[in-house]
Amino acid sequence: MELRQLYYFVRVAKKEHVTQAAEELHVAQSAVSRQIHQLEEELGVKLFVQKGRNLQLTPVGTLFLKRAEVILADLERAVIEIHEFLDPEKGEIRLGFPHSLGISLIPQVVASFRKHHPNVKFRFRQGMYPSLIRDLIKGDIDLAFISPFPKEHEQVCGEVLLTEELYAILPPGHPLSKEEQIKLSQLKDETFVLFSEGYSLRPIVWDACLQAGFEPNIGFEGEETDTIRGLVAAGMGVSLLPELALHHTGPLQPAKVRISEPSVTRTIGLIRRSNEKLPLVAKVFHGFLVRYFQEKMEE
Missing domain, CATH: 1.10.10.10 (Winged helix-like DNA-binding domain superfamily/Winged helix DNA-binding domain)
Structure with a gap:
């Protein structure tokens, strides 16, 4: 054979x-x-x-x-x-991440890492929560950013890197768009623009609305943060998005308002396969990421 x-x-x-x-x-x-x-x-x-x-x-x-x-x-x-043994600086890092982190976080951390390791290559794979777990277990990727961080899983392990606040996003002319902060219950009569089934942000928003005393009326669903943000900016409804998904410039932008009650956050973690050593270059990148986010939290 x-x-x-x-x-x-x-x-x-x-x-x-x-x-x-x-x-x-x-x-x-x-x-x-x-x-x-x-x-x-x-x-x-x-x-x-x-x-x-x-x-x-x-x-x-x-x-x-x-x-x-x-x-x-x-x-x-x-x-x-073998290639890493000969020259670790010419290895390849296979990294997975959800779409919502691809706007600013992934480009920032990769660019920062490559300042010190310019010859390291990256192979990226975007996906939803279940597919990232599956690709990691199968060995298609070595590391994955994931949200929310899985508390218990026999085949993957890792650490929480960041806890991120979610904001209400509203059409620019919305009566609440100029407020510094609002209670989520103030949006109970609004039409919501949410992620489709299978995306990790959807249950976070849904559970927050239930905690605020109402079930969201879903008018539109999307699969990209750009789509959610754009529909809200166009007046199609309201939504909740993490701060990292709101780093965007352009003529059509929603208003961003802090939610005072309840507290709505998501965890972002870095996971790898349990009981298996990372390739050398991925191990170097892993250490870099842990230090990078520790420094960000201390700023």
């Missing part, structure tokens, strides 16, 4: 199509088909069945895919570790 066969098999399994896999691999379709056929002969099983124009994994193919992905991920980590 050759590693090339595993690479080809995983690509075909993901694409469910030999031609598309071949295009992604930049090889001839016949070469991919030949390697898959040889792999099946060596294993003595059928890994795929034809379903229309696509290929579908057989039950044994699905089982083999899980093992193949682990093998290739371990190989990739081994190659990275």
Whole structure:
């Protein structure tokens, strides 16, 4: 069995199509088909069945895919570790984070780190809370910013870096837009613009509204902080967003008002796989992040 066969098999399994896999691999379709056929002969099983124009994994193919992905991920980590051993300053950091941190926080910390480690490369992956946990456990990323911080999880561990306040955001002409602070209950009759199901900010806002004595009337849902902010600025409703999601300039901006009651916050943490050493360059970045946020809290 050759590693090339595993690479080809995983690509075909993901694409469910030999031609598309071949295009992604930049090889001839016949070469991919030949390697898959040889792999099946060596294993003595059928890994795929034809379903229309696509290929579908057989039950044994699905089982083999899980093992193949682990093998290739371990190989990739081994190659990275060798490169880091030869020169840690030329390693690669695989970092995951939610969309709401991509506006200002991630660019700031990466730029600050690269001032001292200019040759380190980054591979980013954005995602929702469940997908970040899943990608970390699978080994697709080595570190992930996450919110809220998972209190207990057998397969991941980490530390809280920051506790961030959420603000009410209102259309610029809203009667409460000039107030220094408001009670969340003052928005009970408003239409809310919230994140879609699956985004971690949604339950934080929902629970805060319940704590304030009302259930929010949802008029619009979105999947990006830019969308939420833009809809509110356009007068479509009100919402709550963390301060890091409000660092934006432009002609159309919502009003930002502090909430005095109840206190609405979110935790931002940094997680990694439990019982597994970080690659050297990721360990250096991890230490940098812990110091970076400690210094920010002391300012």
